[in-house]
Amino acid sequence: MEPGQTRNVLSQLRRGTVEYCVLALLRGGERYGFELARTLSEADGLVTSEGTIYPLLTRLRKEQLVSTFWRESEAGPPRRYYRLTDAGQLALSDFTREWSRFRDAVDALLQSEEGKGPDAE
Amino acid sequence: MPNDPLIDAYLRRLDHAAAALPRERRAELVAEIREHVEDALRSEGADDEVTVRNVLERLGQPEEIAAAALGDTVAPTRVDDTLRLQPVEPEQPTVPRQPVGGLEIAALVTMAVLPVLGWFVGGVLVLMSRVWSVRDRVVALLAPPVLFVVFAVVGLLMLPPDASGLGPLELAFVSALLLFGGPLLAAYLAWRLRDGEAAIQTG
Numbered sequence: 001m002e003p004g005q006t007r008n009v010l011s012q013l014r015r016g017t018v019e020y021c022v023l024a025l026l027r028g029g030e031r032y033g034f035e036l037a038r039t040l041s042e043a044d045g046l047v048t049s050e051g052t053i054y055p056l057l058t059r060l061r062k063e064q065l066v067s068t069f070w071r072e073s074e075a076g077p078p079r080r081y082y083r084l085t086d087a088g089q090l091a092l093s094d095f096t097r098e099w100s101r102f103r104d105a106v107d108a109l110l111q112s113e114e115g116k117g118p119d120a121e
Numbered sequence: 122m123p124n125d126p127l128i129d130a131y132l133r134r135l136d137h138a139a140a141a142l143p144r145e146r147r148a149e150l151v152a153e154i155r156e157h158v159e160d161a162l163r164s165e166g167a168d169d170e171v172t173v174r175n176v177l178e179r180l181g182q183p184e185e186i187a188a189a190a191l192g193d194t195v196a197p198t199r200v201d202d203t204l205r206l207q208p209v210e211p212e213q214p215t216v217p218r219q220p221v222g223g224l225e226i227a228a229l230v231t232m233a234v235l236p237v238l239g240w241f242v243g244g245v246l247v248l249m250s251r252v253w254s255v256r257d258r259v260v261a262l263l264a265p266p267v268l269f270v271v272f273a274v275v276g277l278l279m280l281p282p283d284a285s286g287l288g289p290l291e292l293a294f295v296s297a298l299l300l301f302g303g304p305l306l307a308a309y310l311a312w313r314l315r316d317g318e319a320a321i322q323t324g
Contacts (some may be wrong), residue, residue: 033156034160034161048181049180049185050157051157051186052185052186052189054153054154054157054190058149058190058193077156077159079156
């Protein structure tokens with residue numbers, strides 16, 4: 001396997017999962033762009049360039065998984081907030097289920113590789 | 122917002138890199154990034170050069186952000202999405218952008234030049250074309266009759282009960298509608314063509 005392969009796989013994984021992480025962050029209530037970007041970039045570099053979260057948010061909005069609204073802030077101009085839609089909620093719970101299965105399957109194989117066979121403890 | 126030349130230069134680079142985006146989307150992206158910088162500086166409680174540089178660095182290269190936005194605009198269904206689940210609501214099939222042809226030009230010209238009859242003929246032509254989005258086609262078809270009814274009702278309400286015939290105000294209304302209605306509608310449809318989004322958004 002080429003040396004860069006692991007990083008490449010991880011970046012593909014990140015790209016595929018980050019939108020569901022955004023949806024997950026919105027489960028607890030509405031948030032604005034900067035909060036989302038900061039939280040994701042601080043979560044083990046899930047997002048390396050904070051700015052790329054905004055095109056992602058636009059796509060989620062177009063897919064109607066999130067909706068937006070403006071709200072006054074104590075300091076400064078009004079901010080655009082994002083909130084989960086019903087469709088977003090549904091997509092998130094679908095993904096959560098599938099992701100657990102995927103993760104468990106990969107984990108099981110990776111760990112069985114460590115011991116010499118599937119039955120080794 | 123500190124009027125920092127670093128921030129300005131960054132946003133200019135972003136705007137430049139996003140030139141291929143539809144105009145509205147591009148302006149929105151730049152505004153979102155500007156807002157992010159403001160929020161970041163506010164949360165840092167500082168806006169000196171080092172802080173600004175850090176904030177911009179965390180944002181990433183403007184070209185990278187623009188590329189992400191363009192990727193989403195050009196290819197809404199990405200091929201590298203092995204992990205992506207079936208969307209809950211089926212995605213709108215993205216009709217590949219149709220070239221503008223004789224049908225579209227005929228529709229616009231008819232609409233612009235020939236009052237009343239042209240609007241309806243143009244409306245039917247627009248309906249036949251696959252270049253405009255569903256929404257644009259509905260607008261093109263419904264605008265003339267809706268406007269007509271609105272004008273008729275307003276005209277009747279404004280007319281004093283004993284008046285016979287049309288007063289100068291009503292005449293001005295009607296001629297304005299006849300003169301400018303078609304060209305305005307045609308201009309709107311032409312603008313939607315230019316915008317490049319017409320064929321992509323079907324909502």
